[in-house]
Amino acid sequence: MTALRATAVTAAACATVLATALPSSAINSYNATPAPERTEVGALVATWDNDDDPATPDRVDWVCSGTMIDANTFLTAAHCTTDWPDDVRFYVSLDQGVQAALDAAAKQYPGDPAAQASAVAVEGTAHSHPDYPGPASDPHDISVIELPAAKVAARWSFTPAALPTADQLDSLAPQGLNSAAWTVAGYGTQEAVNGPGGHTHPGGGVRMKAPVTFNALNKAWVRLGMTAPQGNGGACYGDSGGPDFAVLGKKRVLVATTITGDTPCYATNVAYRLDTPGPRSFLSPFVQLP
Numbered sequence: 001m002t003a004l005r006a007t008a009v010t011a012a013a014c015a016t017v018l019a020t021a022l023p024s025s026a027i028n029s030y031n032a033t034p035a036p037e038r039t040e041v042g043a044l045v046a047t048w049d050n051d052d053d054p055a056t057p058d059r060v061d062w063v064c065s066g067t068m069i070d071a072n073t074f075l076t077a078a079h080c081t082t083d084w085p086d087d088v089r090f091y092v093s094l095d096q097g098v099q100a101a102l103d104a105a106a107k108q109y110p111g112d113p114a115a116q117a118s119a120v121a122v123e124g125t126a127h128s129h130p131d132y133p134g135p136a137s138d139p140h141d142i143s144v145i146e147l148p149a150a151k152v153a154a155r156w157s158f159t160p161a162a163l164p165t166a167d168q169l170d171s172l173a174p175q176g177l178n179s180a181a182w183t184v185a186g187y188g189t190q191e192a193v194n195g196p197g198g199h200t201h202p203g204g205g206v207r208m209k210a211p212v213t214f215n216a217l218n219k220a221w222v223r224l225g226m227t228a229p230q231g232n233g234g235a236c237y238g239d240s241g242g243p244d245f246a247v248l249g250k251k252r253v254l255v256a257t258t259i260t261g262d263t264p265c266y267a268t269n270v271a272y273r274l275d276t277p278g279p280r281s282f283l284s285p286f287v288q289l290p
Helices: 098-108 113-120 149-155 174-179 277-283
Strands: 041-048 059-068 073-076 089-093 122-128 143-146 181-186 193-195 198-200 208-217 221-225 243-248 251-261 268-273
Touching (some): 059 251, 089 113, 174 208
Antiparallel strands (some): 041 059, 089 122, 122 143, 251 268
């Protein structure tokens, strides 16, 4: 689900959100903390036309989360980069507070979304999986943004995330998956808040992290618990494409990307595995796989 269609977010996925957000934190509010050290985690920013004059963009927003997996490749979800107007342009920001940066840019460049986007992010080229959307056995919900490495390096310092080896999660016994330290990160909103008109999801636009725990492993998915009583936090709207890390053999590995979850963002994060043949085949032209 992409952000251009609405100011209210439907519950189809823990996906993108218009950042008309309150000045608040991302990820769930419970058991979450800021993640300034996760400099490889970034926000996907888009500009597009929203009126009858397609010559210049008139909208700009951060729309999803993602991760740098080498010097010039940003990994995110295909549902974040598809079903847009033809004139959409994608950018990546590794700022800790992308919403605050966009707010400042709007004051500096009023009425110029392209300048606002360039002030906070680096423009790149999106490559969505050509077979997205696919079946549940492999939905192909994966995309990369190829960026000019020199421009990214001139603005931010980061160490790219480590990708998993082939079938790495399958090679671990359930005990190994249960005992691993799991973390979700992203810029998304908070869990649902009841109010007039129903649920709303405040916050967003700040890079946050939260602990999650292993629930189940499927052919395409890893399911992660994010219930508060167990000390977990979790993903919500705007965290799509963002990383789900596991510490495996004392190494932090980007094993999956957030795709969907429960409507109010309280229970389960459903993440697309990166160690299976489909994602690895898609990524192989862009990055060196372990």
